[in-house]
Amino acid sequence: MIAEIGLAALWLAAALAVLQMVSGGFALRSAAGEVNPLSIYARPAAVVQAFLAVLAFMMLLWAFAVSDLSIKLVANNSHSMKPFIYKLSGTWGNHEGSMLLWVGVLALSGGLLAAFERRLPERTMGATLAVQGFVALGFYAFLLLSSNPFERLPVPAIEGVGLNPLLQDIGLAIHPPTLYAGYVGLSVAFSLAMGALLTNQVNPAFARVMRPWVLGAWVLLTLGITAGSYWAYYELGWGGWWFWDPVENASLMPWLAATALMHSVAVLAARDALRTWTIMLGVLAFSMSMLGTFLVRSGVLTSVHAFAVDPERGAFILGLLGLYIGGAFTIFALRAGAVAEGKRFAVSSREGALVFNNVMLSAILAIVLLGTLYPLVTEAFDVRVSVGPPYFNPAAAIFAIPMFLVMAVGPLLRWKEDKPARLQFEVSLIAAVLISAIALVSFVGDIPFLPLLGLGLAAALAVAAVLPLRGRKLARVPVATWGMVLAHFGVAVSLFGMACEGAFTQERLAAVAPGGTEQVGDFSVTLQSVSPVAGPNWTAIEARMAVSRAGGEPVMLAPQARNFWSPAQATSESALLTRWDGQLYVVMGNQAEDGRWQIRVWWKPFVTFIWYGGILIALGGMLAVAGRVRVDVKRRAAVKMGDARRADLEALNPAPVPAE
Amino acid sequence: MIRALFAVILALVAVPLAAQDTMPPAPYAYNQLDDPRLEAEAAALMHTLRCLKCQSQSIADSDAPMAGDMRHQVRSRIQAGESPEAIRAWLIARYGDYVSYNPTVSASTWPLFAIPVLLILIVAAVLLRRLGKRRSDTEDAA
Numbered sequence: 001m002i003a004e005i006g007l008a009a010l011w012l013a014a015a016l017a018v019l020q021m022v023s024g025g026f027a028l029r030s031a032a033g034e035v036n037p038l039s040i041y042a043r044p045a046a047v048v049q050a051f052l053a054v055l056a057f058m059m060l061l062w063a064f065a066v067s068d069l070s071i072k073l074v075a076n077n078s079h080s081m082k083p084f085i086y087k088l089s090g091t092w093g094n095h096e097g098s099m100l101l102w103v104g105v106l107a108l109s110g111g112l113l114a115a116f117e118r119r120l121p122e123r124t125m126g127a128t129l130a131v132q133g134f135v136a137l138g139f140y141a142f143l144l145l146s147s148n149p150f151e152r153l154p155v156p157a158i159e160g161v162g163l164n165p166l167l168q169d170i171g172l173a174i175h176p177p178t179l180y181a182g183y184v185g186l187s188v189a190f191s192l193a194m195g196a197l198l199t200n201q202v203n204p205a206f207a208r209v210m211r212p213w214v215l216g217a218w219v220l221l222t223l224g225i226t227a228g229s230y231w232a233y234y235e236l237g238w239g240g241w242w243f244w245d246p247v248e249n250a251s252l253m254p255w256l257a258a259t260a261l262m263h264s265v266a267v268l269a270a271r272d273a274l275r276t277w278t279i280m281l282g283v284l285a286f287s288m289s290m291l292g293t294f295l296v297r298s299g300v301l302t303s304v305h306a307f308a309v310d311p312e313r314g315a316f317i318l319g320l321l322g323l324y325i326g327g328a329f330t331i332f333a334l335r336a337g338a339v340a341e342g343k344r345f346a347v348s349s350r351e352g353a354l355v356f357n358n359v360m361l362s363a364i365l366a367i368v369l370l371g372t373l374y375p376l377v378t379e380a381f382d383v384r385v386s387v388g389p390p391y392f393n394p395a396a397a398i399f400a401i402p403m404f405l406v407m408a409v410g411p412l413l414r415w416k417e418d419k420p421a422r423l424q425f426e427v428s429l430i431a432a433v434l435i436s437a438i439a440l441v442s443f444v445g446d447i448p449f450l451p452l453l454g455l456g457l458a459a460a461l462a463v464a465a466v467l468p469l470r471g472r473k474l475a476r477v478p479v480a481t482w483g484m485v486l487a488h489f490g491v492a493v494s495l496f497g498m499a500c501e502g503a504f505t506q507e508r509l510a511a512v513a514p515g516g517t518e519q520v521g522d523f524s525v526t527l528q529s530v531s532p533v534a535g536p537n538w539t540a541i542e543a544r545m546a547v548s549r550a551g552g553e554p555v556m557l558a559p560q561a562r563n564f565w566s567p568a569q570a571t572s573e574s575a576l577l578t579r580w581d582g583q584l585y586v587v588m589g590n591q592a593e594d595g596r597w598q599i600r601v602w603w604k605p606f607v608t609f610i611w612y613g614g615i616l617i618a619l620g621g622m623l624a625v626a627g628r629v630r631v632d633v634k635r636r637a638a639v640k641m642g643d644a645r646r647a648d649l650e651a652l653n654p655a656p657v658p659a660e
Numbered sequence: 661m662i663r664a665l666f667a668v669i670l671a672l673v674a675v676p677l678a679a680q681d682t683m684p685p686a687p688y689a690y691n692q693l694d695d696p697r698l699e700a701e702a703a704a705l706m707h708t709l710r711c712l713k714c715q716s717q718s719i720a721d722s723d724a725p726m727a728g729d730m731r732h733q734v735r736s737r738i739q740a741g742e743s744p745e746a747i748r749a750w751l752i753a754r755y756g757d758y759v760s761y762n763p764t765v766s767a768s769t770w771p772l773f774a775i776p777v778l779l780i781l782i783v784a785a786v787l788l789r790r791l792g793k794r795r796s797d798t799e800d801a802a
Binding site for chain 2: 042178236237240243245246247347352356359360363366367370371374378383384385386387389390393395496506508509510511558568572589592598600610
């Protein structure tokens with residue numbers, strides 16, 4: 001029954017998406033100020049559709065929780081002996097389940113928009129909901145026609161196949177849902193942008209409606225990417241935290257677009273400038289989300305994350321992608337001319353700096369897009385090339401370095417127009433920090449160019465991030481400004497971690513007999529014993545290693561080489577020793593013929609700062625959302641009070657009846 | 661000359677070693693070179709070579725046996741005094757461009773380099789148009 005309820009809910013949700021689309025479309029045909037009688041169904045349809053889509057997802061979650069092996073998806077991806085948490089997270093550890101999660105979040109965000117957003121004109125809202133329904137419909141069709149998650153087996157399986165052991169980790173419970181929520185949150189930004197474009201309502205009021213969605217999606221994307229990077233770092237067993245893997249790039253591209261969009265929306269809300277930019281970035285951001293979904297889900301890439309290989313599905317998503325992105329850019333091309341240009345500003349103004357950085361972010365996005373898609377294009381012509389870090393790092397740095405420099409100064413500039421001379425002190429302070437940090441670090445040792453520059457920029461950005469607070473009463477600084485300061489500081493922290501990891505990592509690979517000691521940095525690692533251990537669905541060889549820093553008190557670490565038996569696969573479980581100034585990363589390898597054990601040890605100074613920075617950036621985003629919402633609630637309360645007072649006054653002094 | 665000879669001998673020794681399919685065919689798969697400078701050279705090179713049996717991983721990030729063999733090749737050739745770029749060229753000759761993460765300008769990769777140059781021009785044009793025009797406008801207004 002469970003599966004049938006889920007399937008029925010999905011079909012009904014698809015039908016409601018049609019209703020939402022058509023009814024929302026009728027709103028466009030109503031004259032200003034009037035309500036078309038057919039347009040009133042869009043909001044309820046969106047809300048009920050959200051309920052049904054979430055219900056369908058819950059049903060699948062339930063089927064995985066109880067390991068209902070008569071459902072094909074559960075039988076293929078779960079196992080009765082798997083720990084409960086991985087049974088649950090396994091729901092989206094496969095193609096159909098993750099697409100259902102995607103659609104569920106899409107419908108949920110559409111429902112929230114429909115239920116709570118009352119500030120926009122009804123026509124714009126109708127158009128927005130119509131677009132949202134249209135997008136949802138495509139993905140319902142994809143699920144129902146080519147990847148039905150609720151398909152039953154003719155005969156229930158006796159036992160499930162199990163989940164890829166690399167995915168049997170708490171990371172799977174956090175990373176995909178956060179990332180998907182971010183991807184899909186951008187769908188609302190997309191629909192709002194299209195709605196505003198269709199009804200010619202690109203103005204600050206619209207930007208204020210769009211801003212929390214963009215910020216929220218951006219926060220979730222930031223957290224999702226941070227979590228994914230840390231997961232890959234500790235799970236894959238070689239200490240790498242970013243591989244420029246196409247799947248990672250697929251999550252980075254929407255983030256880059258969303259970062260640009262967020263800044264652009266802020267300018268539109270505050271200054272009524274950058275109207276077409278904001279619309280274009282809104283379309284771009286969700287296009288990148290869909291492109292990412294296509295890359296991962298279609299199986300065009302064969303990489304660690306891509307667990308779906310099915311050309312039919314690929315063609316379906318590619319069709320959807322062409323329809324939505326092509327359609328959106330066509331509407332953009334046709335309507336953008338009608339959007340009046342916003343307010344003007346000088347080069348040396350905060351808007352000017354933001355425009356510069358949005359262009360830089362877009363250029364980095366273009367580089368990542370090129371490097372990700374190019375190998376796929378040549379592969380179609382039977383030429384296989386690889387594009388990796390030696391290409392991405394310098395190519396992205398060309399645009400990232402000027403961006404960071406402008407980012408240091410931008411928040412100090414005034415809106416509209418500013419005199420650079422006013423910032424003489426700040427600019428020379430930032431430049432001094434930059435130059436002295438680089439000089440100091442290059443004095444310490446021979447460090448590659450990019451990490452060296454990264455360290456200098458990190459120091460300069462950290463100082464620059466707090467400069468906007470200079471000379472202000474800290475208690476009176478708006479919450480959103482604190483958010484900006486925190487997020488910009490987070491960028492500096494993250495950059496510092498990346499540069500340190502690149503410049504100072506120490507590696508030791510060795511074959512060690514029990515009792516033997518290896519030295520890495522100022523740590524000595526002693527292999528004390530090796531023993532077999534067993535878990536719920538794996539067996540492992542566990543090493544016990546005593547790690548002591550500079551002769552201090554030893555700490556025990558226990559890395560494992562695990563063998564899962566369903567599906568049969570070996571993984572290495574790294575052991576981490578976290579200190580404030582870095583992480584010691586220990587991995588257990590195979591036994592050599594002479595009886596010694598292979599171990600791999602890395603000391604990675606300040607590597608944790610990469611993810612601390614990511615968390616700070618996300619926290620900054622959250623503060624910005626909280627600050628904006630608080631101001632908005634206050635403003636609404638004030639307007640309400642003003643209205644009530646006016647009504648009272650009118651009731652006391654009735655207006656004179658105009659003479660006939 | 662002696663170095664080259666040594667490399668040939670080492671390669672001859674390495675080939676039969678790699679041909680045995682049992683556990684330690686490749687001593688340098690999981691062991692570092694003694695000279696830290698050479699090891700750093702090898703590590704930098706290994707991070708830019710693709711593991712052909714894996715999915716988007718470099719040979720420095722993989723447990724696959726083939727990645728181990730390739731690491732051994734890289735380390736022993738570096739040990740023998742070959743330059744990293746010579747080793748890369750040797751691997752490309754053997755496995756094709758696909759093995760190197762560091763694309764170089766060639767008939768099949770020129771767009772990877774032409775497009776960023778074009779991009780810089782586009783970025784400059786967009787910035788001049790959006791920001792350059794503003795200045796003259798404000799000057800007109802003033």
